[in-house]
Amino acid sequence: MCNALGNSIKIGLLATVFSTILGTMIAFAIGRHKFKGRSTSNLLIFLPMATPEIVMGASLLSLFLVLKINPGFWPTVIAHIVFCISFVVVTVKARIASLDPRLEQAAMDLYANEFQTFRRVTLPLVAPGIAGAALLAFSLSFDDFIITNFNSGTLTTFPKFIYVSAARGIPAQANVIGSAMFFLALTIVVVGQLANRRRVR
Incomplete structure (x- = not known):
């Protein structure tokens, strides 16, 4: 059981770090910039949230098999990143949309460049949203069973351990x-x- 718990924590932490970094960058790109294909990008972001987990798990497993990647630890991490990144983008983008642009304009009026404005004004204001998104990503990754069951192979995680143990008593x-x-x-x-x-x- 300790081994299964350790695997879940490792997968959850890795998925959280990568999905939070990538999701935050995507949220800033979609929330702050207008570019060709922006609406399509929004649609693609929401697709993993609307897709049933059994469909996503089977699709990712098929992709890994086509690429000749055996199910295991890293395929599970990648699958969790794909699953969690949408929730990070939505959470951080909502925080970005609620920011008062006058605060950044005031910083630039005080001769702060774009990087200084981002580091001293924008990032601290968005930080609570990023932290919340990271916690959400970790909880989703740690608790996931269906996608993990498809892509983990012989690797045992805590949800899989609970599922198997339920037959003979948790x-x-x-x-x-x-x-x-x-x-x-x-x-x-x-x-x-x-x-x-x-x-x-």
């Missing part, structure tokens, strides 16, 4: 881990709310 340790994860998530939410209130004051 061990007590799994309940302890589940409770610990719930209270950890609750703690993160409470700390975030308290920090937000303190910042507003």
